[in-house]
Amino acid sequence: MNNFRFQIILRTLLLFLLLFSSSYFFQNSNFFLGILFLIAALIPVYLIIAYSELSNKELIKFLKGINYSDFTQNITINNLGASFIKLANEMNQVLEKFKTLSFEKEENIKYLQTVVEHVNIGLITFNSKGEIGLINKGAKKILRISYLKNIIDLDKQIIGFGEFLFQIQPNRKSTYKFSYDGESIQLMIFGTEFRLKEQNLKLISLYNIQSELDEKEIEAWQKLIRVLTHEIMNSITPISSLATTADSLIKNSPDYHSEKEWIKDIVQALKIIQKRSEGLGSFVNKFRDISKIPKPNFQTINVSELFFRIRLLTEPIISDTEINISFSIKPENLEIIGDPDLxxxxxxxxxxxxxxxxxxxxxxxxxxxxEIDEKSGAVFKVKDNGIGISENVIDRIFVPFFTTKQEGSGIGLSISQTIIKAHNGNIWVESSTNSTTTFSIRL
Structure with a gap:
């Protein structure tokens, strides 16, 4: 027989026996024993209620565990029969499933958080008031910030940018270009809207496409240079060869030593053609210098040792001047990854x-x-107090063969930019006429 039912029946029979006894003594005018047995009847009433609530206590424990996400509870209903043991087992199985689901949910959340924090794309979510819900490391790195409370606060960092993001239309791509400490940055931005916890939220993704644009520009220049060098050399070689042959034929001619004017004119013309061909050949070789930058041989570089070698290499061009050159490293043990020669x-x-x-x-x-910039890595700067660079020139200084110097080739800065881009870095300049000029490199 079910133990729970047996215990309830037993306590009920005891209750009826005590009530019957109390009634018997009242009928025989024995009020003392009648009252005594009536009071005693309260004992089985209490036992019935307490015993029947044993399962309720475990049920409350089970429901509280679910309500407070405490799935470590263990439901035990002993001495109440097989049906209650089965009920307890089912409750424990339900708690175990909730525990498994909670664990999987936490693992998925950790996984998504790890993915969100490690992607190069910046991600920002905010509500209709602009209050930030999420901002990942990628966004902080792109925007050079460590904390953001409201999207409009970005206006303090980049004028108008916070308002631009707040007003951005969903499901549309946009670009935004700005300058940060002289470094040009161009972002590809995509926004979308969704609803979560009865709030309308906007998700913004940010991607810095400046490096890709620079790489495409460099690649386009290199392709153009390769085509031009090929075509020019194909034209220069036969011209130079024919000029040399013609010069040789005239020198071997009987009329060469004569005083005829036309002979002198031809010889002079051939010398000019040869000289010009050599000049064009030299110019083409400079083209090749840009288009044939070797791939970096990446290795660990001690910056202190790098600066020591640079000081020695530049000493010949500094020694004959009154220039005071200084080198500074913070921290002194700073190391980078790159090709030391390049x-x-x-x-x-x-x-x-x-x-x-x-x-x-x-x-x-x-x-x-x-020095180390905690937000974006190692930053190098070369600063001088020279004549500066005018505003109408500064945007073109990295263009191949653009130069403001009479004897300049216009390839030094272009080669420097190509090398830095090959190191996945960036180079930019800050200057104005009759002011200091600072070239900055981020690696």
Missing amino acids: IEQVFINLINNSVQALSETKNPVINVTA
């Missing part, structure tokens, strides 16, 4: 440009620095 070439180009810009400056100074 990186040296970049710094030599930049320092050489500074030397030329300081030719007419009193108390000329060049400061070469390296």
Whole structure:
């Protein structure tokens, strides 16, 4: 027989027995025993209620566990029969399933958080008031911030950008270009809207496409240069060869030693053709310098040792001037990953440009620095107090063969940019006429 039913029946029979006894004594005018047995009847009433509530206590425990997401509870209903043991087992199985689902949910949340934090794309969510719900590391790195409470607060960092993101239309791609500490940044932006917890939220994705644009521009220049060098050399070679042959034929001619004017004119013309061909050949070789930058041989570079070598390499061009050049590293044990030969070439180009810009400056100074920017990595700067760069020129200084110098080739800065881009870095300049000029490199 079911133990729970047996216990209830037993307590009920005891209750009826006590009530019957109390009634018997009242009928026989024995009020004392009648009252005594009536009071005693309260005992089985209490036992019936307490015993029947044993399962309710475990049920309340079970429901509280679900309500407060405490799935470590263990439901035990003993001495109540097989049906209650089965009920307890079912409750424990339900709690175990909830526990498994909760664990899987936490694992999925951790997985999504890890993915969101490690993607290069910046992600920001905010509500209709602009209050930030989520901002990942990618967004913080792109925007150079460590904390953001409201999307409009971005206007303090980049004028108008917070309002632009707040007003952006969903499911549409946009671009936004701005300058941060002189570095040009162009973002591809996509916005979408969704509803969560009865709130309308907007999700913004940010991707810095400036490096891709620069790479495409460099690639386009290199392709153009390869085509031009091929076509020009195909034309120069036969012209130079024919000029040399014609010059040889005239020199072997009986009329060569005569005083005829037309002979002299032809010889002079051939010399000009040969010289011009050599000049064009030299010019084409400079084209090739840009289009044939070797791939970086990446290795760990100690910046202190790098600066020491650069100081030695640039000493010949500094020693004959009054320029005061200084090198600074913070921290002193700073290391980067890159090709030391190519990186040296970049710094030599930049320092050489500074030397030329300081030719007419009193108390000329060049400061070469390296430091860690916690938001974006190692930053190098070459700063001089020379003549500066005018606004109408500064946007073109990295264009191949663009130069403002009479004897300049216009390839030094272009090669430097190509090298830095090959290191997945960025190079930019801040300057104005008759002001300091600072070339910055981020690696």
